[in-house]
Amino acid sequence: MPESLNRMNRRDFLKASGAIALAGTLPVSMVELAFADSSKNFTFAYISDAHIQHISGNSFVRNWDRGLIRAVAETNLLDPKPDFVMFGGDLAQLGSKAELDHGAEIMSKLNFKTRYVMGEHDYYLDLGEYWSELFGPQHYSFDHKGVHFVVLNSILTYDEWTFDRWPTAKQRMLEMAGLDNPNGSPFMVGEEQRKWLADDLAKVKKDTPVFVVSHSPIQKIYKGWNFWTEDAEQVQALLQPFDKATVLYGHVHQIQYNQIGNITFNSVMATAWPWPYPRSYAQAESHMPKLTVPMNRADPFFERDATGWQLIDVGTGRASLRYQLYNNTNRTVAFNTTTGQPEDSMYQAEDKRVPPQNQY
Amino acid sequence: MRTCIFTGILFLGLLLGSSFLTGAMAQDPVPPLGLPPVPIPPDNLQTPEKIALGDKLFHDTRFSTTGEVSCATCHVREKGFTDSPLKVSEGINKLTGTRNAPTVLNSVYMTSMFWDGRSPDLEDQSLQPFVNPVEMGLKDHEPILAVVRSDPDYTKAFDAVFGKSGDAVTMKEVTQAIASFERDQVFGDTPFDRWYFEGDETALTDAQKRGFDVFINQGRCVSCHRVEQTQAIFTDNRFHNIGVGINNIQGDIPNLVPKFVKADYTRTEVDVAVLTNPSTSELGRFVVTSTFNDLGSFKTPTLRNISLTAPYMHDGSQATLRDVVVHYNNGGVTVAGDPVNDFLSGGIRPLELDDAQIDDLVAFMESLTSPEVAQMAAATGEE
Amino acid sequence: MWKRASGICAVILILAAGILPSGVGADEFTEADLERWEGEFMSVVEYGRELWVSAELGTNGVACAQCHPNAANTHPETYPKFQQQLGRVVALRDMFNWCLLNPLEGAELELDSREMVALEAYAYYERRGVELAPGKH
Numbered sequence: 001m002p003e004s005l006n007r008m009n010r011r012d013f014l015k016a017s018g019a020i021a022l023a024g025t026l027p028v029s030m031v032e033l034a035f036a037d038s039s040k041n042f043t044f045a046y047i048s049d050a051h052i053q054h055i056s057g058n059s060f061v062r063n064w065d066r067g068l069i070r071a072v073a074e075t076n077l078l079d080p081k082p083d084f085v086m087f088g089g090d091l092a093q094l095g096s097k098a099e100l101d102h103g104a105e106i107m108s109k110l111n112f113k114t115r116y117v118m119g120e121h122d123y124y125l126d127l128g129e130y131w132s133e134l135f136g137p138q139h140y141s142f143d144h145k146g147v148h149f150v151v152l153n154s155i156l157t158y159d160e161w162t163f164d165r166w167p168t169a170k171q172r173m174l175e176m177a178g179l180d181n182p183n184g185s186p187f188m189v190g191e192e193q194r195k196w197l198a199d200d201l202a203k204v205k206k207d208t209p210v211f212v213v214s215h216s217p218i219q220k221i222y223k224g225w226n227f228w229t230e231d232a233e234q235v236q237a238l239l240q241p242f243d244k245a246t247v248l249y250g251h252v253h254q255i256q257y258n259q260i261g262n263i264t265f266n267s268v269m270a271t272a273w274p275w276p277y278p279r280s281y282a283q284a285e286s287h288m289p290k291l292t293v294p295m296n297r298a299d300p301f302f303e304r305d306a307t308g309w310q311l312i313d314v315g316t317g318r319a320s321l322r323y324q325l326y327n328n329t330n331r332t333v334a335f336n337t338t339t340g341q342p343e344d345s346m347y348q349a350e351d352k353r354v355p356p357q358n359q360y
Numbered sequence: 361m362r363t364c365i366f367t368g369i370l371f372l373g374l375l376l377g378s379s380f381l382t383g384a385m386a387q388d389p390v391p392p393l394g395l396p397p398v399p400i401p402p403d404n405l406q407t408p409e410k411i412a413l414g415d416k417l418f419h420d421t422r423f424s425t426t427g428e429v430s431c432a433t434c435h436v437r438e439k440g441f442t443d444s445p446l447k448v449s450e451g452i453n454k455l456t457g458t459r460n461a462p463t464v465l466n467s468v469y470m471t472s473m474f475w476d477g478r479s480p481d482l483e484d485q486s487l488q489p490f491v492n493p494v495e496m497g498l499k500d501h502e503p504i505l506a507v508v509r510s511d512p513d514y515t516k517a518f519d520a521v522f523g524k525s526g527d528a529v530t531m532k533e534v535t536q537a538i539a540s541f542e543r544d545q546v547f548g549d550t551p552f553d554r555w556y557f558e559g560d561e562t563a564l565t566d567a568q569k570r571g572f573d574v575f576i577n578q579g580r581c582v583s584c585h586r587v588e589q590t591q592a593i594f595t596d597n598r599f600h601n602i603g604v605g606i607n608n609i610q611g612d613i614p615n616l617v618p619k620f621v622k623a624d625y626t627r628t629e630v631d632v633a634v635l636t637n638p639s640t641s642e643l644g645r646f647v648v649t650s651t652f653n654d655l656g657s658f659k660t661p662t663l664r665n666i667s668l669t670a671p672y673m674h675d676g677s678q679a680t681l682r683d684v685v686v687h688y689n690n691g692g693v694t695v696a697g698d699p700v701n702d703f704l705s706g707g708i709r710p711l712e713l714d715d716a717q718i719d720d721l722v723a724f725m726e727s728l729t730s731p732e733v734a735q736m737a738a739a740t741g742e743e
Numbered sequence: 744m745w746k747r748a749s750g751i752c753a754v755i756l757i758l759a760a761g762i763l764p765s766g767v768g769a770d771e772f773t774e775a776d777l778e779r780w781e782g783e784f785m786s787v788v789e790y791g792r793e794l795w796v797s798a799e800l801g802t803n804g805v806a807c808a809q810c811h812p813n814a815a816n817t818h819p820e821t822y823p824k825f826q827q828q829l830g831r832v833v834a835l836r837d838m839f840n841w842c843l844l845n846p847l848e849g850a851e852l853e854l855d856s857r858e859m860v861a862l863e864a865y866a867y868y869e870r871r872g873v874e875l876a877p878g879k880h
Contacts, residue, residue, distance in 0.1 A: 298816070
């Protein structure tokens with residue numbers, strides 16, 4: 001037995017020794033995409049929620065810096081290379097120029113074209129003015145290998161709160177920065193942007209896969225922490241006509257996924273820090289998608305635990321998210337064409353769960 | 361009255377007798393002070409004869425191409441089962457590898473072997489050095505089998521221990537005996553153990569007690585070098601990138617990583633590559649798992665008996681315990697101010713310890729030597 | 744003679760009635776007392792909340808609420824428990840001190856300080872109603 005072990009190549013050895021169970025958790029560079037029509041398949045990297053936080057002068061919170069640096073370094077090592085990189089919002093913590101600059105500097109080490117999504121922590125200091133100087137329009141669309149991508153600014157809120165409520169911009173930013181702040185205000189896409197979206201989608205054939213890239217969830221999960229989009233139903237209505245629609249969202253700093261009608265929802269991880277699942281707040285009700293198998297409970301003693309980034313494979317218009325978790329076994333959530341919903345490749349069945357997913 | 365005493369003695373005799381019986385068949389149920397129960401695999405139970413056979417195999421230099429190298433060449437009993445002060449070990453013809461010899465002491469508590477954990481247990485680990493070109497240099501294990509199947513002392517021993525002879529004696533039995541010997545090297549009862557688990561306030565000096573406070577609090581060493589409520593093995597059996605070695609190849613990583621993955625080595629090839637190619641060696645556990653998590657990661661060694669096993673780290677690059685602490689204090693770089701590598705473990709950051717605290721921490725680590733091990737080391741002087 | 748004694752007694756009784764709160768016995772408390780005492784408690788909970796969202800607890804501007812909104816995921820009902828990375832069984836406030844030292848890069852609070860009590864009061868308050876489970880990992 002020991003001798004034959006030595007003659008195996010590493011791929012087989014890893015399988016034999018139980019180090020990896022399924023294709024979904026193979027090391028990044030060893031995955032073989034098993035989709036039909038491979039000419040339309042592509043992969044892109046998704047880094048999100050870096051929350052670069054300025055302390056003073058030239059010093060920033062080291063913990064969040066390291067998370068983003070690592071994501072950038074690992075993305076650069078990918079082989080085969082991803083087509084492009086998406087940054088999912090909240091590059092800065094309090095929207096300051098120093099933070100956006102420092103974050104942009106770390107991101108500039110990426111060897112790929114990068115597109116950015118607006119997050120509330122980027123927006124509420126100057127309403128995205130400096131962000132736009134660095135990264136371009138706050139909402140836009142583009143096509144890639146037969147998929148229509150729409151990037152929304154989904155963290156807007158009521159005009160009164162944005163323009164009239166607060167005496168200073170700094171105050172406004174601080175109020176929105178507190179996740180559990182009762183003075184906050186729910187996120188939305190807003191009427192103007194919804195009109196733009198409707199027009200944009202009108203030009204897209206119904207059998208073209210549509211990917212909506214957003215910071216807020218385009219669902220109503222838990223209002224107390226703004227895991228919420230006020231006009232979620234209206235945005236969803238615009239996506240329902242499409243055969244294959246996927247929403248990718250950040251903001252929640254945890255693994256979530258859902259299927260509503262023909263729309264698949266997938267959250268992405270943060271590089272900075274994890275957030276608790278809403279059900280861990282005993283005083284309020286929340287509506288977590290039942291489908292979601294939670295990520296392993298975060299262990300605060302490991303700084304990078306429950307943080308990471310993701311590699312998204314798109315095949316036949318569906319997404320497969322390979323979560324690169326720095327301190328944990330990687331997870332894969334992929335659309336299952338048989339059941340018509342996203343599923344975790346290892347832990348979806350109840351009897352496959354492990355203690356770190358139950359012991360919350 | 362007399363019958364009472366008689367029954368009493370009989371009862372006592374039975375009691376002692378039965379415990380004696382179970383003692384011979386099972387393992388010693390009481391581990392040394394400060395250690396958890398010794399994990400023995402059910403298919404390789406300990407017996408004194410098996411341990412003695414393993415000892416003999418461990419020290420046998422015939423299992424090398426030059427007839428000069430045995431396990432004990434790099435794992436010297438009197439040096440805490442290492443080859444201190446060598447940075448990296450020397451095999452046949454003084455050929456050097458890339459790694460510092462880890463101790464065998466208390467290795468039974470490890471859940472994987474080698475600095476990168478590429479071997480799942482002690483039995484499997486012992487197979488590898490025999491066929492590594494810079495260790496024993498054999499082409500395969502046949503020469504070993506030839507010896508153990510013909511040497512009269514070995515044939516008698518293998519028959520007694522395993523009930524096997526001739527071709528039935530395979531590397532399975534050989535490695536089981538070696539592992540059995542290694543599992544017997546369990547030592548606790550250090551001054552630290554007597555202070556922490558038995559409350560003997562005289563066991564440690566004040567400096568050592570202050571050092572323990574640094575170990576648990578500001579130094580956070582306990583995060584990976586585990587100490588628990590009733591025992592302490594000083595390792596978490598996990599792999600961490602603490603910025604040793606990998607800092608030397610930071611610029612090369614974008615080339616090394618894809619090259620290594622494309623090469624798709626067999627396991628033996630990995631074993632060879634790791635010891636013969638310094639750059640590959642620095643990739644750490646990545647060569648075993650090919651996951652980014654493990655870039656530059658190495659296994660947390662135990663700190664027990666650490667005073668005897670200088671120099672330190674997987675490449676022997678830290679000469680003294682003080683150097684080690686300074687490396688951690690700098691936040692994962694040997695020279696303060698050097699850039700840290702991108703894949704540094706999340707727990708590593710500047711500690712802001714002052715000189716006194718560093719000295720105390722080193723003093724504390726010196727309290728982790730078991731008395732029997734200290735005696736073994738002292739014994740080399742009395743030849 | 745007894746008239747003066749009863750007079751003095753009467754004075755003492757009247758004085759006593761003034762000093763003693765509402766009822767005469769130490770074991771009596773009223774709805775008003777309960778309300779007032781709850782208010783006293785909530786004032787400390789509010790102070791705890793102030794500290795929880797404050798950027799000044801550590802040295803790097805990070806607040807407890809950033810990772811623990813509404814004190815979620817602190818699991819106060821499981822303490823004291825064996826905390827792997829502290830190597831021993833600890834109380835909730837020991838864990839608070841660990842957070843102050845590490846993610847917040849600050850200094851520990853005294854275990855019996857006003858601030859420590861307030862932080863605990865807030866964390867427990869946000870977790871009210873959850874069954875005790877001391878020692879649970």
